[in-house]
Amino acid sequence: MxxxxxxxxxxxxxxxxxxxxxxxxxxxxxxxxxxxxxxxxxxxxxxxxxxxxxxxxxxxxxxxxxxxxxxxxxxxxxxxxxxxxxxxxxxxxxxxxxxxxxxxxxxxxxxxxxxxxxxxxxxxxxxxxxxxxxxxxxxxxxxxxxxxxxxxxxxxxxxxxxxxxxxxxxxxxxxxxxxxxxxxxxxxxxxxxxxxxxxxxxxxxxxxxxxxxxxxxxxxxxxxxxxxxFTWNKEDRGFLPVRLQEGNKGTFGKVLLIAGSRGMAGACELSAAAVLKSGAGMVRAVTPESNRVIMQTALPEAMLTTYEKWTPQAEEKLREACAWANVIAVGPGFGKSPEALRILEAVLKQTMQPLIIDADALNLLSEHRELLDELIQRQQEPETRRELILTPHPGEFGRLAGKKTDEIQKEAAALTLEWAARLQAAFICKGARTLVGSPEGRLYMNLTGNSGMATAGSGDVLTGILAGLSAQGMHAFDAACAGVYLHGMAGDRAAHKKSEYGVTAGDLTLELEALFPELLKKLQ
Ligand SMILES: NC(=O)C1=CN([C@@H]2O[C@H](COP(=O)(O)OP(=O)(O)OC[C@H]3O[C@@H](n4cnc5c(N)ncnc54)[C@H](OP(=O)(O)O)[C@@H]3O)[C@@H](O)[C@H]2O)[C@@H](O)CC1
Ligand SMILES: Nc1ncnc2c1ncn2[C@@H]1O[C@H](COP(=O)(O)OP(=O)(O)O)[C@@H](O)[C@H]1O
Ligand SMILES: [K+]
CATH class of the missing domain: 3.40.50.10260 (YjeF N-terminal domain)
Incomplete structure (x- = not known):
């Protein structure tokens, strides 16, 4: 540190x-x-x-x-x-x-x-x-x-x-x-x-x-x-979740990933792959039926719960899927359809597991202030509070806070801490220097990563990593700091091989695999 x-x-x-x-x-x-x-x-x-x-x-x-x-x-x-x-x-x-x-x-x-x-x-x-x-x-x-x-x-x-x-x-x-x-x-x-x-x-x-x-x-x-x-540097590597030798796939956690929309299967696939590459035991994706073939072809390891229209049966299937999970992540490529809104509403009101809110799920919160206010209220009460991570980039943060993007960038540190306290959450403000705020006022600045990561889908990979780490029992702030650090390190490995021009979001999940052995070797 x-x-x-x-x-x-x-x-x-x-x-x-x-x-x-x-x-x-x-x-x-x-x-x-x-x-x-x-x-x-x-x-x-x-x-x-x-x-x-x-x-x-x-x-x-x-x-x-x-x-x-x-x-x-x-x-x-x-x-x-x-x-x-x-x-x-x-x-x-x-x-x-x-x-x-x-x-x-x-x-x-x-x-x-x-x-x-x-x-x-x-x-x-x-x-x-x-x-x-x-x-x-x-x-x-x-x-x-x-x-x-x-x-x-x-x-x-x-x-x-x-x-x-x-x-x-x-x-x-x-x-x-x-x-x-x-x-x-x-x-x-x-x-x-x-x-x-x-x-x-x-x-x-x-x-x-x-x-x-x-x-x-x-x-x-x-x-x-x-x-x-504070930040982490090369000497810091003791943050990986402990891996039980006798563990089974349940031990390492079950992630429910609510992602993708019609024509946006990629976000769901990238995110789900990152969940599995971060060490979680299982991932179940909740996504529209139209994404089924793509998901099953690209990532056969992921389980699926699909929906078309929001019906009582769909609601029941979602309820069952939520009950199965240790951790829920919602947002990558999610869209803002009426179905997406109903799903988000159900997750916010009916579940208590650790939750990661990203991308369009954040935009839905910005557009439906009553949902945001209710979330804030629930987080302020110890009985209804849950482990929570939010991952806005400055644009999404601006919509949430009712400010312009450049106002967010100017006051990023103070606003990140303000919103971390308001939501009693690990609040991640993404960018070239991502910040993570804790409700108690701790502020982590990430120094890994590079401009190659400013590419479509790279945030979806981060959400997958955060969910994967949370599923292995890490608390929100620890998972958030470790997640952005690892995400950036994967980006640095990818840029080393392909230059910052050539990095794609898929490279980040590939590099994650190579990253863990390197970190573990240094730990020995
Ligand atoms: N003793 C220690 O603790 C150690 C300190 N160390 C070293 O000290 C450095 C800090 O030193 P520092 O505080 O004297 O400030 P520094 O940056 O040299 O400049 C101040 C002067 O610039 C002036 N000035 C400012 N803006 C201006 C402008 N736009 N245009 C024109 N003038 C301007 C300002 O004038 P004023 O504002 O008063 O008009 C003042 O005269 C630190 O970076 C490190 O290198 C190391 O040796 C380790 C031990
Ligand atoms: N110049 C940069 N240096 C380091 N990291 C960056 C840079 N630009 C973007 N990133 C990282 O890439 C990710 C981009 O996420 P996001 O904006 O949500 O993209 P998308 O929505 O396309 O997935 C964030 O984690 C951000 O911190
Ligand atoms: K100088």
Whole structure:
């Protein structure tokens, strides 16, 4: 588990490390600088080794430090000093008024002066091989303009390898927004914790490769008041549902998947396949009779309950199917027909099993507010509350919340938590950085996945995975976090083989198979 921090959370942690634990801020700065310098020295060594067979090694890289007056600039000046002492030819330029320098940055200037370095006040007209971007870090408070914007353009126009210190200058630390203009980095070395602006788009694109350096700012610095958002990374793999050696297909759960409509068999098939590939024991699909042949041909492992018109017999068949299941998922390719509405109504009112609501089932809730209100009311009462997962993308979320899609995207974290609490549910807001909120206020941000997953049917696969994990006994929030994580990992495997252009939703279910052995091997 890893925290992703806002600028304010990071500043609080920095401040506590200095004030509460007594770590001098110049020590932190020196360690930050060393981490960046070491990265560049290692790169230089690798480049030279690669070039050695081809003749004399060229001289060291000409380097420019572009420093602002805040502590980010102080880091940059220290990096330049360390690189110069390691043999790099380094130029320094200070942007902004010297009298605005923070105490630490002023101290770094003094050290440079003592060693006899000259610090320019204007950007030089020459080309560099390496540029250290240390104009602004997490202290950026407003759009970048004037001479600062010129400096950003100057850096971007050069054919240099750019290392951004902590965060590319111009990127908002909390939102990843470009504040007017921003440096395009090749590598960003950040300190202590990854900032949200480095993982959210477009900031993630500007940051290049992100390295998180340990400079002695640790979780203790939060003094028990931890950041709001966490993620999982490669080290996390203990979240798979426990698999009983003696288990039978009942042990691993029975999923009732209500999906597909006339001409939309694919959503049902993709989702049902993902249920089975996630380890669930059985899946029964409730789908229109017209999908029978396709379903039985494509996925003979799935059982079927079909319907045509909504009759008392159809209602009875649905009731029986619901009684059979441990988990119900409703929505992929479901349509918004009168039959679909009656089925959703019956599921909401007559069942208590864990429920996953996706796609058109969410749209039906948006259009029939009385159903949504009743669901909210049931979830607020402990006696009628069930394990619940909702999986809207921002468009569906907007319809549910009565907001525009861009309003949802701007306030995604707060709104996700608000709706998780309202529905006492694991609330998944899907996107390039999917969020999962819990009713207690936990917020998971997913970092797996890629643009190849922005393809029809990929959400249907996620619903299948969520249902499969829930059927194996995982609670809603755990299943939701694990589900989006695995879904993205499957997408990453698929993109690795086919590129982001070639990924289809069917590839995601195929890659799930290969993913589990890999995760299990790492667990041993
Ligand atoms: N001590 C520590 O804890 C450690 C901190 N570390 C490093 O410190 C960095 C944070 O430092 P920081 O807080 O000094 O902020 P930073 O990003 O350098 O900039 C602030 C300056 O920019 C100015 N300014 C802002 N926006 C502007 C704009 N649009 N246009 C023009 N000016 C603008 C702002 O001016 P003001 O808003 O006051 O007018 C202020 O002068 C962090 O990212 C990391 O690299 C590491 O060394 C590890 C230990
Ligand atoms: N650029 C991206 N990076 C990572 N994941 C993405 C990206 N775009 C979409 N996804 C993921 O793909 C899935 C798309 O789901 P959804 O929008 O419901 O599609 P559909 O309705 O076609 O199945 C979501 O899980 C989403 O998080
Ligand atoms: K920077």
């Amino acid at each position: 890893e925290y992703l921090v806002t600028s304010a959370e990071m500043k609080r942690c920095d401040g506590n490390t200095i004030e509460h634990f007594g770590m001098p801020s110049m020590v932190l700065m020196e360690r930050a600088a060393l981490a960046c310098a070491e990265e560049l020295i290692a790169r230089d060594k690798k480049l030279k080794e690669a070039m050695r067979p081809f003749g004399p090694v060229p001289p060291a890289n000409r380097t420019l430090v572009a420093a602002g007056t805040g502590n980010n600039g102080g880091d940059g000046l220290a990096i330049g000093r360390l690189l110069s002492q390691a043999g790099f030819p380094v130029d320094f330029v200070l942007l902004g008024k010297e009298e605005k320098c923070s105490a630490e940055t002023a101290a770094q200037l003094k050290i440079l002066e003592n060693y006899g370095y000259r610090v320019m006040r204007k950007l030089p007209e020459r080309e560099y091989d390496i540029i250290i971007d240390s104009i602004f870090g997490i202290g950026l408070t407003r759009p970048v303009e004037g001479s600062f914007a010129e400096a950003v353009e100057y850096i971007n126009a050069q054919d240099a390898y750019v290392l951004s210190v902590d965060i590319p200058s111009g990127i908002h630390g909390d939102t990843g927004e470009v504040m007017g203009c921003a440096v395009q980095a090749d590598v960003t070395v950040t300190f202590g914790f990854r900032k949200l602006g480095l993982v959210l788009y477009p900031g993630a694109r500007y940051a290049g490769k992100v390295l998180c350096a340990d400079i002695g700012i640790t979780q203790e610095g939060f003094l028990g008041e931890y950041p709001r958002i």
